Amino acid sequence: MAEKRGPNAPEKLVKPEAEWKKLLPDDRYAVLFEEATERPGSSALNAEKRTGTFVCAACFLPLFESKMKYESGTGWPSFFETISDRVATRRDFRLILPRTEYHCARCGGHQGHVFDDGPQPTGKRFCNNGLALEFVAAGEDLPALRS
Numbered sequence: 413m414a415e416k417r418g419p420n421a422p423e424k425l426v427k428p429e430a431e432w433k434k435l436l437p438d439d440r441y442a443v444l445f446e447e448a449t450e451r452p453g454s455s456a457l458n459a460e461k462r463t464g465t466f467v468c469a470a471c472f473l474p475l476f477e478s479k480m481k482y483e484s485g486t487g488w489p490s491f492f493e494t495i496s497d498r499v500a501t502r503r504d505f506r507l508i509l510p511r512t513e514y515h516c517a518r519c520g521g522h523q524g525h526v527f528d529d530g531p532q533p534t535g536k537r538f539c540n541n542g543l544a545l546e547f548v549a550a551g552e553d554l555p556a557l558r559s
């Protein structure tokens with residue numbers, strides 16, 4: 413299915429999956445590049461309440477700010493908004509009901525699925541795999557983007 417990208421989406425990083433496989437632990441690779449879903453409740457990021465930034469665990473592009481996170485009760489880190497155009501979407505027909513998959517707009521690493529039952533002001537629920545993110549607390553340096 414066609415990818416939907418925002419007008420200010422970052423330039424794509426093209427990197428063979430074999431290279432990602434070398435860089436990433438197996439569990440992170442399975443989520444990011446094989447669209448695996450982690451077990452609900454398994455991510456320490458569920459309980460992350462500090463101020464900071466959530467970056468793509470593959471290429472380190474910042475995707476969410478802590479103020480965009482909320483407790484959805486699903487067992488996955490959830491956000492009602494992303495940093496503008498940092499994720500791109502695609503329709504996903506793996507289940508019978510179509511869902512909207514989203515991924516890092518830079519490296520293409522799978523993050524999760526977005527639903528329309530989130531809180532205001534957006535009404536969106538970005539249901540994210542914790543393994544696909546890394547948290548950087550405010551005051552710490554963001555990692556340099558992987559190239």
Ligand SMILES: [Zn+2]
Nearest residue numbers: 468471516519
């Ligand atoms: Zn990325």
